Amino acid sequence: MSSFNEVIFNNSPKKKGYSFPAEWVKHEATWLSWPHKEASWPGKLETIYEPYCQFIKIVAEGEKVRININDESTKAFAIEELKKVGADLDQIEFYFNESNDAWCRDHGPAFLLGRESGEKALVDWGYNAWGDKYPPYDLDDVIPTKIAQHFGLPVYHPDIVMEGGSVEFNGAGAIMTTTACLLNENRNPHLNKEQIEQYLMEFYGAEQVLWLGDGIVGDDTDGHIDDITRFVNEDTVLTVVESNPLDENYLLLQENLEMLKTLRLLNGKPLNIVELPMPSPVIHEDTRLPASYANFYIANAAVVVPTFRDVNDEKALKIIQGVFPDRKVVGIDSTDIIWGLGSFHCLSQQEPALQK
Known part of the structure; x- marks a missing residue:
């Protein structure tokens, strides 16, 4: 361990026996931040509530859904929208943690489990809305600590920027991420690649970091891993590939596929790679959107996959x-x-369940 931040690393979650479980480990709950920012869905905000509530309905079949909400009137609106789709309101809890936006994967709580104790802790990474692209983000940035305080959980503050969508976990010591995002100068320009790896391993309780390259076209996060490659068990990944050589995603996804073939896990084994198609380009108001089947969510009761009215949906x-x-x-x-x-x-x- 280099000495550039020994004090913070000496008391890291990894040193205390914590690690970040894989997404398929049993959940106690799923956390969301209720969408309310018109600027994130200009002209379409009202149209997203039906599919958003369908998502909540499916997730709530197997676990609690805990929703950060801004105020009582928004809570009342949310309840009415959830009733329309027949969601089980007994499984849904609301917490008055104000948010700027809805992207809870990136600003929400990163829950850790103690390997020996089985107890929970949280990491509250710094959050700057993907390189200061969409201020303000002050409310989003403090949500994890608010949740930790509410539940009386230990909370760790690495004091660097990190987003949940930029990292994938196999639950057996490996983290996967992209150079396009984590080495972008708009995140942590004072840190080099080795130092970022140390932060990841110390605060997520991991043993190795596997790097891919670029994210898909239209992704304003600078290349989040959860749009391109996902662990589905300890040694298998689903990765998106583009079949049309003329599509602007074709080459970069081929490059990522070739990188995946060279990676090795801690046991020296290569990854099992399962290819997933991309949908046809989704364009709105002349903007190429980051539509990808890889942005699925693994809940207790189901795996919820985004579809795009496309010929490749069923495949x-x-x-x-x-x-x-x-x-x-x-x-x-x-x-x-x-x-x-x-x-x-x-x-x-996700919030993991305590392991018994």
């Missing part, structure tokens, strides 16, 4: 069902949601 659902034989795979139309430049994984953050 993608079948492939994802093939790697999750013990969960039902549910597609929900994300054509309006993706106008906000994210989908179901971007909107959610």
Whole structure:
């Protein structure tokens, strides 16, 4: 360990026996921040509530859904929208944690579990709305600490910028991320690659960091991993590929595929790579949107996959069902949601259940 930040690393979650579980580990709950920012879905905000509430309904079949909400009137509106889709309100809890925006994967709580104690802790990474692109973000930035205080959980503050959508976990010591995002000068320009790896391993309780390159076209996060490659078990990934050589995603996704083939896990084994198609380009108001089937969310009761009224929807659902034989795979139309430049994984953050 280099000495550039020994004090913070000496008391890191990893040193205390904590680690970040894989998404498929049993959840106690899923956290969301209720969408309310018109600027994130200009002209479409009212159209996203039906698919958003369908998502909540499916997730609530197998776990609690905990929603950060701004005020009583927004809570009343949310309840009415959830009633329209028949969601189980007994499974849904509201917390008055004000938010600037809805992207809970990136600003929400990163829950850790103690390997020996089984107890929970939180990491509250710095959050700057993807390189200061969409201020203000002051309310989003403090949500994890508010949640930790509410539940009386230990909270760790690395004091660097990190987003949940930029990292993938296999639950066996590996983190996967992209150089396009984590090495971008708009995040942590004072840190080099090795130092960022140390932060990731110390605060997520991991042993290795696996790097890919660029994210997909239209992704305003500078290349989040959750739009391109996802762990589905300890040694298998789903990765999106583009079949049309003329599409602007074709080469960069081929490059990522070749990088995946060279990576090795801690046990020296290569990854099992399952290819997932991309939908046809989703364009709105002359803007290429980051539509990807990889932005699925693994809940207790289901895997929820964004669909785009596309010829590849059914093919993608079948492939994802093939790697999750013990969960039902549910597609929900994300054509309006993706106008906000994210989908179901971007909107959610899991809280693991205590391991017994």
